[in-house]
Structure formats: C-alpha cells, structure tokens
Amino acid sequence: MKMKECLMVVFFLVFLLGFNSNLSIAASPDPEKVSAQEIITRSDQVRNPAKPFRMMSQLIEYDGGVARNELTLIIFSKEDKELGQYKTLVRYIEPLRDFGKLVLMNGSQMWFFDPSSKASVRISPQQRLIGQASEGDVVTVNLATDYKAELLGTETLDDADRKPKICWHLDLAPARDDTIYSRVEYWVEQGTFYPVKGKFYADSGRLLKIAYYHRYKEQLDTKRPGEVIIIDAVNTRQVTTMNFSDYRYQEIPEAWFQREFLPHLKIE
Amino acid sequence: MMGRAIFLFMALLFTAAPLLADENSDLGLIPDVVRNQPERQEAPRMLSKNFFRLYIEDALTVSSFRETLSVPVPIDSPRWQNRTSVDLTRRWEVAQSLSFILSSRLSAFEAENLPFPSQGSAQMNFREVYLSEETFPGTFLEAGRINIRNGVALGFNPTDYFKSRSGLTQASQDPSSLRENRLGTVMFHLHKIWDSGAASIIYAPRLQAAQPITASGPASLDPLFGQTNDSDRILLTLSYDIASFSPQMLFYHESAITRVGLNVSKVICPSLVGLFEWSAAKEPDLSERAVTFGKMTGSLPAMTPVIPQQAAGASLQQDSAFGLSWSGPSKLTVNLEYHFHQSGLNHEELNRWFSLGAANPFLASELWYVRQYAFDQQEPWMQQELFVRADWPDSLVKNLELGAIAFISPYDESTTTQMSGAYFLSSRSTIASYISFSSGGIETVNGSVPQVSSAVLQLTRYF
Numbered sequence: 205m206k207m208k209e210c211l212m213v214v215f216f217l218v219f220l221l222g223f224n225s226n227l228s229i230a231a232s233p234d235p236e237k238v239s240a241q242e243i244i245t246r247s248d249q250v251r252n253p254a255k256p257f258r259m260m261s262q263l264i265e266y267d268g269g270v271a272r273n274e275l276t277l278i279i280f281s282k283e284d285k286e287l288g289q290y291k292t293l294v295r296y297i298e299p300l301r302d303f304g305k306l307v308l309m310n311g312s313q314m315w316f317f318d319p320s321s322k323a324s325v326r327i328s329p330q331q332r333l334i335g336q337a338s339e340g341d342v343v344t345v346n347l348a349t350d351y352k353a354e355l356l357g358t359e360t361l362d363d364a365d366r367k368p369k370i371c372w373h374l375d376l377a378p379a380r381d382d383t384i385y386s387r388v389e390y391w392v393e394q395g396t397f398y399p400v401k402g403k404f405y406a407d408s409g410r411l412l413k414i415a416y417y418h419r420y421k422e423q424l425d426t427k428r429p430g431e432v433i434i435i436d437a438v439n440t441r442q443v444t445t446m447n448f449s450d451y452r453y454q455e456i457p458e459a460w461f462q463r464e465f466l467p468h469l470k471i472e
Numbered sequence: 473m474m475g476r477a478i479f480l481f482m483a484l485l486f487t488a489a490p491l492l493a494d495e496n497s498d499l500g501l502i503p504d505v506v507r508n509q510p511e512r513q514e515a516p517r518m519l520s521k522n523f524f525r526l527y528i529e530d531a532l533t534v535s536s537f538r539e540t541l542s543v544p545v546p547i548d549s550p551r552w553q554n555r556t557s558v559d560l561t562r563r564w565e566v567a568q569s570l571s572f573i574l575s576s577r578l579s580a581f582e583a584e585n586l587p588f589p590s591q592g593s594a595q596m597n598f599r600e601v602y603l604s605e606e607t608f609p610g611t612f613l614e615a616g617r618i619n620i621r622n623g624v625a626l627g628f629n630p631t632d633y634f635k636s637r638s639g640l641t642q643a644s645q646d647p648s649s650l651r652e653n654r655l656g657t658v659m660f661h662l663h664k665i666w667d668s669g670a671a672s673i674i675y676a677p678r679l680q681a682a683q684p685i686t687a688s689g690p691a692s693l694d695p696l697f698g699q700t701n702d703s704d705r706i707l708l709t710l711s712y713d714i715a716s717f718s719p720q721m722l723f724y725h726e727s728a729i730t731r732v733g734l735n736v737s738k739v740i741c742p743s744l745v746g747l748f749e750w751s752a753a754k755e756p757d758l759s760e761r762a763v764t765f766g767k768m769t770g771s772l773p774a775m776t777p778v779i780p781q782q783a784a785g786a787s788l789q790q791d792s793a794f795g796l797s798w799s800g801p802s803k804l805t806v807n808l809e810y811h812f813h814q815s816g817l818n819h820e821e822l823n824r825w826f827s828l829g830a831a832n833p834f835l836a837s838e839l840w841y842v843r844q845y846a847f848d849q850q851e852p853w854m855q856q857e858l859f860v861r862a863d864w865p866d867s868l869v870k871n872l873e874l875g876a877i878a879f880i881s882p883y884d885e886s887t888t889t890q891m892s893g894a895y896f897l898s899s900r901s902t903i904a905s906y907i908s909f910s911s912g913g914i915e916t917v918n919g920s921v922p923q924v925s926s927a928v929l930q931l932t933r934y935f
Contacts, residue, residue, distance in 0.1 A: 264509070266503060266505070266506055267870060268503075269503035269504075269505050269506070271505075272870055272871070273870075273871070273896075273899075274899060298899060299896075299899035299900070299934075300525070300527070300899060300900055300934035300935075301527075301896070301899070301900075301902055301932070301934055303523075303525050303934075304525065304561075311716070312716055312739050313713075313716060313718060313739075314739075319561070320651070320652040321621070321651050321652055321654070322619045322620070322621040322654070323621055324621075324624075325624075325626070326624060326718070326737040326739075326745050326747065326797070327745065327797075327799075328739055328742060328743055328744060328745045328797065328798075328799050329739065329742040329743075330742050330743035330799040330800070330801070331799045331805065359495070361495045361496055362496045362499055364499065364502065364507065365507075366499060382742065401495075401498075414498050414501070416498075416499075416502070419511065430511065431511070433502055433506060433507075435498065435501045435502065440501045443501070443502060443503065443506050445506055445509060447511065449511075457609060457610060457667075458667035458668075459609075459610040459665040459666060459667060459670075462665055462668075462669075462670055462711070463711075463718065464663070464665055464670040464672075464711055465665050465670075468604070468606070468612055468663075468665075470563065470565075470571065
C-alpha cells in the first residue's frame with residue numbers, strides 16, 4: 205500500500221498550522237526591533253490560513269530533471285486551539301491507483317484508510333517520513349511552536365526565481381522532544397515575513413532537505429507561497445515541487461478527525 | 473589608514489562572499505525544467521460529487537504441488553489459472569446529503585480443467601450497493617450491502633465480526649484480490665460520530681439459508697446472500713478515545729451466539745505502534761462448528777462424527793491478537809503479531825488430524841472440510857500462530873515496492889510465506905508479482921497443504 209506518500213503529506217499540512225493566529229500580518233515592524241520568535245511566528249502565519257480550510261496540493265517528483273511521480277491531494281486542516289497544532293485530513297486524488305486513500309493526523313493519532321480493503325491502519329509518527337512524506341515533512345514542520353528561534357543576522361540571498369531578497373537568517377533549535385529535525389536554518393524576507401528558504405538537518409548534523417518558497421499569490425486574504433521546491437540534500441538528483449492551490453475556508457466538524465469518519469468522507 | 477580600511481574591507485568581502493555564494497549555489501541544484509514548470513491550476517476530473525474508480529486487472533497464477541500428502545485432499549487444484557477483472561467503484565450524489573454507492577467486480581476465469589464457458593468461468597460480484605445519508609451532522613444512516621470492517625490487527629481480526637464468509641470462492645487466489653474483493657453484508661447501519669467518540673448500530677437480516685462451502689465457483693450472478701446474510705445479526709460498537717488508546721468496544725449477537733470484543737492501539741514511541749484485539753463468545757470448538765455447518769448445508773452426512781476435536785458443546789472461547797508495528801528510517805515497516813484462537817486445534821488435536829487422516833482415507837475429506845471451514849470463516853485453523861509482515865516502498869529502485877508476509881506455526885515452525893513486488897510503471901499502470909511457498913514436513917501445519925508454491929503475475933491498468 206502506498207502509505208508512504210500519505211504520511212509525509214500529512215506533515216506539510218501541520219506545518220501550515222504552526223502560527224499564532226492572534227498576531228497580525230499587516231504591520232511591518234522595524235526590522236531592528238522584531239524578535240526572532242516573532243519573525244518565525246509571522247512567517248508561519250503567511251503560510252497558514254487562520255480559519256479551518258481546505259486546499260489542493262500537487263506534488264511532482266523529479267529525478268535528474270525528469271518527472272517521475274505526480275501526486276494530487278486534497279487537504280483539510282483545522283487548528284486545535286488548545287495545543288496550537290493542526291488536525292489534518294488528507295485525501296488522495298492522484299495517482300489513480302491511490303484514489304480515495306486517506307491519512308488522518310490528530311495529535312499523536314495517525315490513521316491510514318484504504319477504501320479498497322475498508323481497513324483503517326494505525327501508523328506511527330516515524331511513518332510520516334516514509335517516501336515522499338520526507339519531502340512534505342519539510343514543509344509541515346510547526347516552526348513557531350516546535351522551535352526556538354535565534355536571529356543570526358541579515359543577509360541578501362536569491363529566491364527560487366533568482367531575485368535577491370533581504371532576509372533575516374534564523375537558526376531554529378527544537379523546543380519539544382518530538383520535533384522531526386534537530387536544526388533548521390530559515391530565511392525570512394524582511395518586511396513581508398515571506399519565508400524564502402529553509403534548510404533542515406538531522407540529529408547527526410547532516411543536511412537533509414533544502415526548501416525554497418516562491419510563487420506567492422493571493423490565497424485566502426493574503427499572499428501565500430504557491431509552490432515549494434524541495435531539494436533532497438542527500439541525493440541532489442531528487443527534487444520535488446509542491447504546488448498549493450484552490451484554498452477555501454471550510455467549516456470542518458471535529459468529527460472528521462476521528463478514524464470512524466474516514467469511510468464517510470466525500471469531496472464536494 | 474585608508475589602506476588599512478580597504479584591506480579590512482577586502483578581507484571581510486573575501487570572507488563573507490563564499491558564504492553567500494554557497495547559499496545561492498543551492499539554486500544550481502534546481503533543474504531548469506523544475507524552475508520553469510508552469511503553474512498547475514486544473515482540478516483533476518475526480519473532484520466531483522459523482523466520482524468513479526475503474527480499473528482492469530489480469531492475474532495469472534501458476535502453482536506446484538506436493539507429490540505426497542499425509543492427509544490426501546479430496547479435490548485436485550489446477551496447476552494454472554487466470555483471472556481478468558473489471559473493477560468499478562462509483563458514488564452518485566442522489567440528493568443533498570444522500571449518496572448511492574456501488575462497488576462491483578466482473579471477473580472471467582480460465583483454469584486447468586475448467587470448461588470455458590461454464591458456471592465457474594465468470595462471476596459478477598456486487599461488493600457494495602447502498603444508500604448513505606447524513607441525516608444530521610455527524611449522523612449517518614445507511615442501508616444496503618455494506619462492507620463494515622472493524623479491528624486494528626493485520627493478520628487476524630477477532631473483532632471483525634462481518635468477516636465470516638465474506639471472502640469469495642474464485643479460481644485465482646492472488647492476495648490482492650482476496651484483500652480487496654470482500655463482500656459486504658446487507659444491513660441497516662446507524663452511525664453517530666461525536667467530537668471525541670462514535671457509536672453505531674447495525675442490523676443485518678437473514679435473507680437466505682446458509683449456502684454450502686463450495687470448491688467450485690458459484691453461479692455467475694449469485695449475490696451470495698447465503699454467505700453474508702444467512703442469519704439475523706446485530707452489532708453495537710462504541711469508541712471513545714482514552715489516553716490515545718483509541719479503544720473500540722463491540723457487542724455482537726447472532727442466533728444463539730453473543731460476542732463481546734475490544735480493540736485498542738497506541739503509539740508507544742515515534743517508530744512503534746502497539747495493537748491489541750480481543751473477542752470472547754460461548755460457542756463450540758472449531759471442529760464441532762464445522763461439522764454442524766457441514767451437516768446443515770448438506771456437505772457432510774448426518775452421521776458424521778466430530779473430529780479431530782471432540783464434541784464438548786459450547787464453552788467460553790477467546791480470540792486475541794497482539795501486534796507491534798515498527799517503522800524504520802529506510803522506509804521499511806515491519807509488523808509482528810501473535811494470534812490466539814482458542815477454539816482452533818491445539819498440538820494434540822493437530823496430531824489427531826494427521827493420524828486420523830492418514831489411517832482412514834474416508835475421514836480425509838471431513839478433516840479437510842474442517843480446515844476449509846476455518847478458511848471460509850477467516851479464522852485461524854490452529855490455536856496459535858505468528859504473523860510477520862514487511863513492506864518496503866521505493867526499496868531498490870524508485871517506484872518498486874517490496875513486501876513479504878509469513879504465517880509461522882509455533883507448533884512445528886513450518887511457514888507459509890508470500891513475497892511480493894509491485895512496480896508502478898506509470899500513474900495508471902502497475903505490474904506486480906507474488907510468490908508464495910509453504911515450508912515444513914508433510915505432517916506440519918503449513919507443510920501439510922497440497923500447494924508447495926505458486927507465482928502470480930498481475931497487471932493493472934487504471935482509467
């Protein structure tokens with residue numbers, strides 16, 4: 205079963221969630237006075253809608269510049285106000301062999317549902333890293349709540365479209381025991397709080413993933429990245445693009461985040 | 473002074489420049505085709521209230537058999553067989569909150585010694601045909617043939633009470649078909665899902681007298697209600713999360729048998745999930761149930777004795793499954809389970825199965841019938857077994873998924889193993905192979921079956 209893809213994808217959803225919805229994006233504070241933690245919080249807010257939403261994500265895996273796999277998902281996400289984390293439901297649309305499969309993530313509970321066998325299988329957090337999930341995971345890190353940020357300085361670097369951006373360079377250290385990466389380097393554009401680049405490291409200090417955020421466009425009240433390019437730093441021939449579209453605010457009942465709901469989910 | 477300042481500036485520039493250059497050099501890892509990829513906006517065609525999933529599959533199975541068996545089988549199995557299936561799942565939005573769901577499979581079979589066309593050479597199965605309405609938010613009322621599956625274990629589900637007789641008798645025994653081609657049960661299903669729990673009531677009426685277990689395929693359009701709806705049944709379930717154990721409690725009643733069950737699961741550590749299922753009922757041993765069923769359906773003569781277990785009437789029988797699921801960083805997932813099925817055969821009864829069958833060929837068919845009954849009920853034949861499963865996606869090359877399962881008998885260490893490999897040729901096509909073999913002497917649990925090995929080649933095309 206292609207549980208692998210589901211898992212990582214679930215993560216990038218959670219990543220969409222790591223923000224403090226009480227903050228406002230609107231004001232652009234003095235770059236000299238804003239704190240590192242506020243930068244990362246507001247950067248999360250750029251990526252994540254403040255109300256329950258759904259969106260479509262299309263992933264393409266490239267190997268040596270040749271597209272090998274494509275994946276289309278519908279993602280439903282809702283913030284758990286108590287924990288500050290997101291509950292996420294992912295439905296596979298493409299490839300056709302995986303159509304209808306579901307991944308549910310609600311706190312530590314993760315379930316995989318296969319409509320062909322009607323089976324719900326409980327999965328471990330480790331499985332979120334399986335397969336393409338490892339790329340998705342880069343995007344799903346809940347940075348503001350999972351990490352403590354330190355401001356290293358201001359740098360000018362090129363974004364994915366090779367346009368220079370003046371960025372805060374942040375170093376993130378885990379604030380919880382269950383974070384996926386032991387270190388994250390993060391570049392956030394000054395003034396807009398748009399994330400530009402991220403580098404994600406393993407416990408050993410090895411660089412695992414490099415992510416570029418670009419194609420910002422208006423989505424649910426503000427500009428959000430329309431695409432993330434993820435480079436596998438271990439095997440640099442492997443590059444994945446994650447395209448986000450069709451954002452919609454949607455009321456999502458709490459009942460949706462229970463495994464018993466999975467056979468009932470339909471897409472409208 | 474000016475010269476010193478210029479020197480310091482140049483020194484800083486040379487020191488800093490490589491750092492920034494390195495940071496921008498990551499962009500060189502992005503191929504132009506990726507950078508220039510146009511934005512994709514179109515929604516896939518499946519994003520519709522009325523979705524469908526259609527695929528065609530062909531599975532060719534070749535088998536080899538043992539020359540001698542301790543207990544001879546009454547019917548020879550074919551050495552080759554082929555199944556071609558058209559599989560359709562469709563959902564129609566009939567009205568607001570009301571859906572009609574159809575899940576069906578049309579299969580054609582060719583096999584050694586199977587006349588074509590014949591009763592067994594084609595089969596139409598309506599796995600699910602039902603209406604589903606969300607009558608109130610979180611409340612679902614469903615009616616029709618529905619596949620309800622409970623339980624958290626992978627190799628044996630004691631709390632999956634609608635599994636009995638839901639498997640299909642068919643020529644090709646390729647595992648993917650067995651897993652996905654299960655019949656639903658005609659039922660009324662009321663399902664309420666709250667914010668932190670769920671409850672359901674199911675009533676499945678008796679529609680037809682029990683059909684006998686047959687080695688040959690049923691009539692091609694037989695809905696098989698005599699397998700899925702041969703008695704009135706009620707199932708109540710209640711789920712409420714406690715300490716992340718996700719428990720589900722079940723109460724089941726059928727004829728004179730009442731079962732209670734529980735299944736729980738919990739993440740033990742980031743790479744490990746624990747599973748537990750338990751069910752209990754007051755009922756006879758496997759052999760007595762099998763012989764009673766055989767007599768009732770006319771498969772066994774009225775005077776057939778109960779063997780190899782002795783008739784002792786109903787007593788408390790417990791089923792359980794303990795499991796661990798481990799996932800490693802290399803994408804490998806391994807499941808290990810222990811299954812306990814109290815009404816199955818113990819070591820002494822296993823020896824009796826062999827000794828009776830070897831000494832008296834007239835009893836052999838009944839002994840195999842008991843075993844076939846256990847398979848039909850989807851319950852283990854023996855009291856204890858171990859189950860191991862491994863799944864390794866993107867294993868040796870991209871898009872190659874390797875897998876293996878093994879049932880291991882703790883009585884004699886014999887095994888039934890299946891190794892599988894699936895390669896995803898494209899988003900629409902998959903080629904897969906399954907190789908199964910049983911090991912052990914002819915007087916062992918897994919070595920006593922006629923089939924020593926089989927190979928399945930399967931092609932699937934999605935539309």
